[in-house]
Amino acid sequence: MTLRRQTGLALLGLVATAGVALAQTWQQPQGYPPPAQAGPPGQIPPRSAYQNQICTRLEAQLAQLDRGGGMDPAQAEQIRKYEANTSQQQAEIDRTVAQARRLGCSSSGFFLFSLGQNPQCTGLNNQIDRMRANLARLTSEMQRLQGGSLDRGEQRRSILMSLGENNCGPQYRSAQQQAPGFFGALFGGTPDNPSYGAQGGTYRTLCVRTCDGSYFPVSFATVPARFQEDEQACRRMCPAAEVMLFTHRNPGEEVAQAVSITGQPYTALPNAFRFRQEFNASCSCRRPGQSWAEAVGPDQSLEQGDVVVTEDRARQMSRPREPAKQKGAAQPPAQPAPASQPAPAAQPAPSAEGGKRSIRSVGPPFIPAR
DSSP: OHHHHHHHHHHHHHHHHHHHHHHHHHHGGGGOSSTTOOHHHHHHHHHHHHHHHHHHHHHHHHHHHHTTTTSOHHHHHHHHHHHHHHHHHHHHHHHHHHHHHHTTOOOSSSSOOOTTSOTHHHHHHHHHHHHHHHHHHHHHHHHHHHTTSOOHHHHHHHHHHHHHHTTOOHHHHHHHTSSOOHHHHHHHSOTTSHHHHHTTOOEEEEEEETTTOOEEEEEEEEOGGGHHHHHHHHHHHOTTSOEEEEEEETTTOOGGGOEETTSOBGGGSTTTTGGGTOOOTTOOSSOTTOOHHHHHSOOTTOOTTOOOOOHHHHHHHTOSHHHHHHHHHHHHHHTHHHHTSOGGGGSHHHHHHHHHHHHHTSSSOOOOOO
8 A cells, every 4th residue: 555655646746747847838828929039020020021012112113104104205195195186076076965955956866867856956966976986086096006005094093902902001092992883873872963973973985896895985974864875876886896885983983994884894895905905807897998987977867958067068167257258259149139029039048048057056166087
C-alpha cells in the first residue's frame, strides 16, 4: 500500500508539473498584442504601403487621362472638333423638333405626314431627317477616329470605381455612388417634378446597330415618355440594318451602362463594341451603292403636292434676304395685271409668295456635313 501511495503521489506531482507548464504556455497569447512580438505587427505596414501604392498609381492614371492620356494630340483635337460639331448638330435637331411639336407636327408615330397636319410640317420633317443623317455621319467619323481605344468616359469611370474599391478616399466612394440604377430612376423617380431635371433626370438615347455594336445619338437629353419616338426615329435613320434603342442617364452614365428599353444591357449584346476591333463591310445602315440621301430621304407617306426640302433648299431657307430679293424682282411682272383688268389674276402671285414665306420661316439653319 505504501508503495502504491508513493507511486500515486509521484504521478500527481508529474501531472501538477505538466499542468503548470501548460498554464504558463497558454497565458502567453494573452500578452501577444504588445509590440514585443515583431511578426504580426510587421505585417500591417506592408499591407498599408501596398494599398497606398495602388492608390498612388490609380490617381496618376486618372491625372494622365484628364490631361489627354497617351493619345496623339492632333487626333485628340480632331475628336474634340467632331464632338463639338456633333453637339451643335444635335442642338439644332432638338430646336427643330421642339418647333415641330409646337406646330402639331408630332403624331403617334414620329413626324409622319398626314392630311391634317400644318403645311409647314413637310419641310420640318425633311429638315429633321437630313440633320439626323448628318449627325449619324459625324458620329461615324468620330468613332472611326477613336478606333479601338477605350472611350475616355468609360476609362475614367473604371479608374474611379477602382479608387473607391481600394478605399483611396471618401471622395471616390461618393463618386461611385453618384449614378442611380436605370430602373430605379425610371420607375422610382417623378419626371414631372420640377427638380427632376436639375438632379440629372434626363437620358441620352442611342441607336445601336446590332451587327457590329456601333451607335449614334438620337437625343442627348430626353425623358422616358419620348423613348418610343426615339426608337422609331432610330429605325428610320438606319433602315438597312437591325437596330435597337438604348438609353443611359445623362449626365452620370456612359455607353457601357446603357440599357435597352426592354431592359437588356448594351454590354450583354454579342457584338458590343465590336466595331472598335474590326470593320464589317456588310454591316451598314445603307444598302450597297446607296447614298445617305437615298437611304434616309425617301418616305412612303409622301403624298402628291408635298414639298420635299433638299439640302440646297434648306440652305436657301436659312438665308432670309435671298427670298426678299426674289420677291422684289417678281413684282414688276405683276404690274400689268390691273391694266388688263383681270384683277383676280394678280391673286395667285401673292399666294405663291405667301407659300414661300411659310416654308422659309421653318426651322433653324441646316448644318451640312463637314
